[in-house]
Amino acid sequence: xxxxxxxxxxxxxxxxxxxxxxxxxxxxxxxxxxxxxxxxxxxxxxxxxxxxxxxxxxxxxxxxxxxxxxxxxxxxxxxxxxxxxxxxxxxxxxxxxxxxxxxxxxxxxxxxxxxxxxxxxxxxxxxxxxxxxxxxxxxxxxxxxxxxxxxxxxxxxxxxxxxxxxxxxxxxxxxxxxxxxxxxxxxxxxxxxxxxxxxxxxxxxxxxxxxxxxxxxxxxxxxxxxxxxxxxxxxxxxxxxxxxxxxxxxxxxxxxxxxxxxxxxxxxxxxxxxxxxxxxxxxxxxxxxxxxxxxxxxxxxxxxxxxxxxxxxxxxxxxxxxxxxxxxxxxxxxxxxxxxxxxxxxxxxxxxxxxxxxxxxxxxxxxxxxxxxxxxxxxxxxxxxxxxxxxxxxxxxxxxxxxxxxxxxxxxxxxxxxxxxxxxxxxxxxxxxxxxxxxxxxxxxxxxxxxxxxxxxxxxxxxxxxxxxxxxxxxxxxxxxxxxxxxxxxxxxxxxxxxxxxxxxxxxxxxxxxxxxxxxxxxxxxxxxxxxxxxxxxxxxxxxxxxxxxxxxxxxxxxxxxxxxxxxxx
Numbered sequence: 001x002x003x004x005x006x007x008x009x010x011x012x013x014x015x016x017x018x019x020x021x022x023x024x025x026x027x028x029x030x031x032x033x034x035x036x037x038x039x040x041x042x043x044x045x046x047x048x049x050x051x052x053x054x055x056x057x058x059x060x061x062x063x064x065x066x067x068x069x070x071x072x073x074x075x076x077x078x079x080x081x082x083x084x085x086x087x088x089x090x091x092x093x094x095x096x097x098x099x100x101x102x103x104x105x106x107x108x109x110x111x112x113x114x115x116x117x118x119x120x121x122x123x124x125x126x127x128x129x130x131x132x133x134x135x136x137x138x139x140x141x142x143x144x145x146x147x148x149x150x151x152x153x154x155x156x157x158x159x160x161x162x163x164x165x166x167x168x169x170x171x172x173x174x175x176x177x178x179x180x181x182x183x184x185x186x187x188x189x190x191x192x193x194x195x196x197x198x199x200x201x202x203x204x205x206x207x208x209x210x211x212x213x214x215x216x217x218x219x220x221x222x223x224x225x226x227x228x229x230x231x232x233x234x235x236x237x238x239x240x241x242x243x244x245x246x247x248x249x250x251x252x253x254x255x256x257x258x259x260x261x262x263x264x265x266x267x268x269x270x271x272x273x274x275x276x277x278x279x280x281x282x283x284x285x286x287x288x289x290x291x292x293x294x295x296x297x298x299x300x301x302x303x304x305x306x307x308x309x310x311x312x313x314x315x316x317x318x319x320x321x322x323x324x325x326x327x328x329x330x331x332x333x334x335x336x337x338x339x340x341x342x343x344x345x346x347x348x349x350x351x352x353x354x355x356x357x358x359x360x361x362x363x364x365x366x367x368x369x370x371x372x373x374x375x376x377x378x379x380x381x382x383x384x385x386x387x388x389x390x391x392x393x394x395x396x397x398x399x400x401x402x403x404x405x406x407x408x409x410x411x412x413x414x415x416x417x418x419x420x421x422x423x424x425x426x427x428x429x430x431x432x433x434x435x436x437x438x439x440x441x442x443x444x445x446x447x448x449x450x451x452x453x454x455x456x457x458x459x460x461x462x463x464x465x466x467x468x469x470x471x472x473x474x475x476x477x478x479x480x481x482x483x484x485x486x487x488x489x490x491x492x493x494x495x496x497x498x499x500x501x502x503x504x505x506x507x508x509x510x511x512x513x514x515x516x517x518x519x520x521x522x523x524x525x526x527x528x529x530x531x532x533x534x535x536x537x538x539x540x541x542x543x544x545x546x547x548x549x550x551x552x553x554x555x556x557x558x559x560x561x562x563x564x565x566x567x568x569x570x
Contacts, residue, residue, distance in 0.1 A: 021065035022047045024554055027057045029073030030533060032496075033519035034080050034504045039496075046525040049553030054519055076548060077533045079499055080519055081244025081526030082469045083506035086364070086397045086418050086459030089238065089248050089270060090255050093230030094222070095463040096237060099129025101159060102426070102466065106138040107147050110159070115151040126172075126219055127152060130160040130463060135322070135430040136482065142196070145169045145205030158215055162427060162464055164323045167205045168215050176218035178203055185210040209325065227258035235262070235269045239558040241468055242528035242547040247459075247510060249275035249314040249364055249397070263308045269557045271526075273304075273311035273510045275364050278352070301362040301392065302511060306524060311510055312364040312395075313356050317344045318372040321400065321443075322430030326368035327375075329403075333436050340369050350379045353394075357383035363394045364418070370401035377406045377415055384413045395509055397459065398423075400443045407452040416455040416509050419444035421475045421501075425543075426465040428481035441488035446476060446501070448491060457505035458498075473498040473534070474543040495535050495542075525554035531563055 027043035033054060043060035045053040053060055064070055099117045104110050110132055117127045134142050148157045148169035156172035173179070180201050185193040193210030195203050207215060222230075238246070248259075251274050262268045303310040319325025319340060324332045327340040344352065353376075356363050363380070367373040373396055380394040399417035402410070410417065421444055423431075431440035449456045458476060460467045476498035479487050493501070507517030516524045529549040534542065550558040 020047070020052070020063075022052060022063055022068050025060055025064055025068055025070045026073050026078075026527070027061055027070065028075060029529070030075060030077040031519055032077065032079050032499060032535070034500050035518040035520045038520075041519065044519060044525070044527070046551075046554035049525055049555070051519060051521050051523055051525050054521055073529060077530045077535070078519070079242075079528050079530065079534065080503040080517055081528055081550065081552065082242045083245040083457075083503050083517055084243055084459045084462075084467070084469065085247045085273075085395075085457050085506035085509045086249055086420060087243075087246040087462050087467060088250070088464075089234045089246050089272065089462070090227065090231050090251070090258060092237075092463040092467060093232075093234030094227075095130050096233050097230055099127060099159065101129055101131035102133075102162070104132050105136055107141075107143055110143050111147060111151045114148060114157055114159070118152045118155050118157075121155060123154065125155055127155050127157040128159075128219070129157075131162055132159060132167075133162045133322070133427065133430055135433045142204070142206050143167045145173060145203070148205065156218075158219065162322065162430075163320045164325060165206060165208050166212050166215065168207065169205060172215055172218070173203060173205065176215040178207075178214055182214070185213075208323070209319070224254070224257065224261070227254065228261050231258050231262045232267050235267065236558075238270050238467065239550045239552070240547065241470075242530075242550050242558075243270060243467065243469065244526040244528075244550065244552050244557075245271040245273075245506065245512075245516065247273040247275055247311050247364070247506075249312070250277040250316070251275065252277050259308060268307060269552055271307055271516070271524075271552070273309050273512075275312045275314045276310070278313045278315045278356075301360060306512075306515060309510075312362040315344065315349075315352065315363055315365040315376075317349055317365060317376060318342050318367060318369050320368050321434050321440075322427055324434050326400070327372035328369040328401075328435075329371045330435075330439070332434055339371070342372060342375075346375060349375060350382060353379040354383050354386065357389070357392060357394075358387060360391065362392045365394075365396050366398060367396045368398045368400050370403055370406075373399060373401065374403045374406045377409045380415050381409045381413050393509065393511065397461070398444075399449075399456075401439075402445070402449065402454075407448070407454060410449075410455075411453040414455055416457060417449050418457055418459050418509065419446060419449075420461040420464070421446070421458045422460050422465045422468070422472045424475045424479055424487055425471055425482055428485065428487050429483055431487075432481075432485070437485075437487075441486075442491075443487065445488065445491045446493050446497075450493070450497070455505070455508060456501060457509050458501040459506070468543075469502050470545040471543050473502060473545075474539075476501060477542060478539055499534065525551060527551040531560075 022045035024046040031041040041054045042057045045060050045063050099113050156175050157169040158172050160166045194208045196206035318327040325340050327342045332338045365376045367376050395416040397418035504517035507513045528547050531546045548560050548563045
């Protein structure tokens with residue numbers, strides 16, 4: 001094709017000149033396309049938000065016209081935009097404005113972070129935070145109300161554990177009217193809960209499972225404006241890490257409204273697939289709520305556009321490993337009678353899966369225990385048997401411990417596993433504490449899944465742990481905990497495979513494999529420019545990779561001006 005040429009089409013009896021000149025050309029790069037037909041390239045041409053040509057420098061540069069922006073990548077490595085299929089972006093936005101404790105390694109670290117927040121807050125304001133993990137604390141114990149009272153005697157403080165517990169100080173317990181005589185949640189309910197107490201019966205501040213709701217009810221609710229502001233914050237932060245697409249699991253109506261408002265204002269710079277919560281505000285999975293919320297609205301999986309769409313219904317049938325609530329075939333370490341618990345009874349699970357399936361909804365089910373994963377996969381298989389469908393792709397996230405039966409059914413019915421692989425790095429030590437090193441090493445067996453022919457894609461489950469995709473890619477390749485412990489090295493995958501699991505694989509999960517996930521002509525021009533070669537850096541350096549620029553539909557939504565010294569993308 002001649003430089004800057006177009007083509008002529010006859011349309012409606014009239015001659016129309018179609019301009020094929022690219023809007024943007026990026027050249028002199030090391031582009032990992034994740035397209036098996038053409039895995040590497042030097043340059044790309046972009047027009048109207050899509051890749052229109054991918055190939056060698058000389059061929060792509062011949063396409064430029066007078067108005068084409070041409071940017072020298074200066075030899076940098078590029079990958080497709082990160083597609084995280086299990087990422088609570090709205091909740092992560094909330095956490096980005098709160099106390100973050102993911103790096104706390106002692107009670108004093110927690111106290112120091114809270115003290116700083118108190119100093120910056122108005123008198124009596126609530127202090128919220130997240131991220132502590134007792135298995136990583138020097139003291140190897142839970143923080144207590146009294147630890148927090150030392151630095152926050154007058155402000156109510158509520159700090160979420162990485163998963164399924166929280167600790168509240170005395171002011172927060174008082175605001176929630178929780179004291180010595182407050183009963184635990186009804187123990188006859190599925191997934192009940194507990195208020196931890198000392199030897200005198202006083203609450204320690206640690207609330208588990210459904211007991212957390214007691215203090216949640218006292219926290220002032222967020223406003224629409226706050227939710228929208230926090231979502232904007234998360235979008236900017238995610239772009240900084242190369243994230244261009246997410247699926248946000250478990251949204252209630254007010255969260256969906258926030259996404260729509262931010263999209264309407266043109267500020268949604270992360271393509272978002274919304275997974276609706278199959279429960280109420282207190283996690284109760286009520287049948288009538290499910291039917292009212294989803295059948296009356298008349299939508300189903302896939303409604304929307306490339307920027308904002310409806311994806312799945314999320315279910316929460318069991319708990320987690322670190323807090324010993326995932327539903328297992330074998331008991332937890334030093335607790336021979338504890339096999340975890342289920343939140344939805346087996347009979348209700350089958351009925352709810354069938355109801356969603358018949359109404360056109362794909363399901364994304366939280367499954368941490370091997371017993372629960374097998375139960376959910378069996379329910380999916382039963383639904384497919386009753387009503388075969390190519391427009392539904394059920395999946396399980398976390399997917400820690402697949403049984404042979406689960407693997408067989410997942411392969412047969414193309415049920416995807418979404419391992420939250422950064423958990424190996426950030427939560428792996430808590431797995432070891434709960435189930436022992438031998439069992440923990442079998443968690444999220446990527447190679448086993450791949451060899452069994454099961455579709456998989458990796459996600460973060462932020463804000464439970466980091467949204468940084470390069471920690472996730474490192475975890476795929478290295479399988480080490482934050483303390484350097486090897487966890488199942490036989491399940492390691494190659495760097496190329498890890499990149500695919502964070503890009504193209506996630507697009508398949510959400511039925512978007514034809515429009516994004518690889519650097520291929522015709523697909524959305526979502527691209528990340530990296531500060532080093534992800535395929536050749538030392539293994540430990542994988543988690544240190546940083547994006548230099550992130551493109552969404554050919555538009556630069558993040559640029560590190562210091563790293564991009566010539567300012568070509570400013």
